[in-house]
Amino acid sequence: YGGAARPGQQPAAAKDAHQKLLEVMEQVAATGALRVPADIAAQMIQSAAIGVTLTLIAHPDRPANADLSDRVRDAILGAVTVDPATGDGRSADGLAALALALDALVKDRPEVLSEGEAALLHEWLRRLATS
Numbered sequence: 001y002g003g004a005a006r007p008g009q010q011p012a013a014a015k016d017a018h019q020k021l022l023e024v025m026e027q028v029a030a031t032g033a034l035r036v037p038a039d040i041a042a043q044m045i046q047s048a049a050i051g052v053t054l055t056l057i058a059h060p061d062r063p064a065n066a067d068l069s070d071r072v073r074d075a076i077l078g079a080v081t082v083d084p085a086t087g088d089g090r091s092a093d094g095l096a097a098l099a100l101a102l103d104a105l106v107k108d109r110p111e112v113l114s115e116g117e118a119a120l121l122h123e124w125l126r127r128l129a130t131s
Helices: 012-030 038-059 061-078 091-109 115-130
Strands: none
Touching: 012 038, 012 091, 038 061, 091 115
């Protein structure tokens, strides 16, 4: 890969890391703790991590970089998660978390709905989660 980014190409290690992150985000969604869909959360987290890494490589001696990773991590986690204990479904974040949790749980039970029913429910729940 040579360290050069090429449009449309991604190293196998990056694909594998993204897939593992997506699986974790799907588990988090099932707990009712995501405010955005798992795929979007994974993309946001990975993008932030890449950005921090490139910034630290380009400017290793900047004093502000000492806690950059921690600050970006906290900001991203705040942007993609909610506290399921306080989400009641009446706020936009609570509704999103509940819709994503139900979507994740239904996905784990494919025998409950037909393929068409599951696709329609997924579409509705994702719309609720992103509106």
